[in-house]
Amino acid sequence: MFDEPGFGRGEQPDDPALPLLYQVVYCSRAAQGIDEAAVAGIVASSQRQNPARSITGLLVYGSGVFFQWIEGPRAQVAQLMAVIRDDPRHHDIVTLSDSEEVRERLFPAWDMEQVEAGDIRAVLEDALASARDPGNLSALTRILDGLDDGPLGELGVT
Numbered sequence: 001m002f003d004e005p006g007f008g009r010g011e012q013p014d015d016p017a018l019p020l021l022y023q024v025v026y027c028s029r030a031a032q033g034i035d036e037a038a039v040a041g042i043v044a045s046s047q048r049q050n051p052a053r054s055i056t057g058l059l060v061y062g063s064g065v066f067f068q069w070i071e072g073p074r075a076q077v078a079q080l081m082a083v084i085r086d087d088p089r090h091h092d093i094v095t096l097s098d099s100e101e102v103r104e105r106l107f108p109a110w111d112m113e114q115v116e117a118g119d120i121r122a123v124l125e126d127a128l129a130s131a132r133d134p135g136n137l138s139a140l141t142r143i144l145d146g147l148d149d150g151p152l153g154e155l156g157v158t
């Protein structure tokens, strides 16, 4: 159903030259009038722009709520997050996790993949199954735990 999360762009799990990677996971409430077409537009422009910044990740939209996982070099992710925070297409941004560590990418092949709300648990569990470094393991575990009773419940995640 999905591309296997794994290693890409020459990155190997035991590679001592693994990059220092910054990761931000947040959820937010979509603005009035945002529909599937508007979300498709966001995904298309993200997929155009993210490769030049070495940013990968996923975006979920459901029940008027966004959930986004962004990973890449700190400066690039921080710059993008500043732009995203100012974007009037959403508000009430809640950071669920952010960290910077030497680690593998969780979604190396996804320039910004839209994932259906009902599939987010499966995607994160796949990522958890293939994650090896402690930072990724603990972030994923925290977020999966939050799916049950956190703000992500509003996404309709089951």
Ligand SMILES: Cc1cc2nc3c(=O)[nH]c(=O)nc-3n(C[C@H](O)[C@H](O)[C@H](O)COP(=O)(O)O)c2cc1C
Residues within 6 Å of the ligand: 042, 045, 046, 047, 049, 050, 059, 066, 068, 080, 083, 084, 085, 087, 089, 090, 112
């Ligand atoms: C929920 C959400 C997620 C977004 N994710 C990205 C992203 O991953 N990459 C990106 O370039 N823009 C993303 N954007 C769009 C930016 O906020 C901004 O509009 C865009 O980068 C500006 O470039 P453009 O005018 O060429 O579209 C996102 C917007 C929203 C509302």
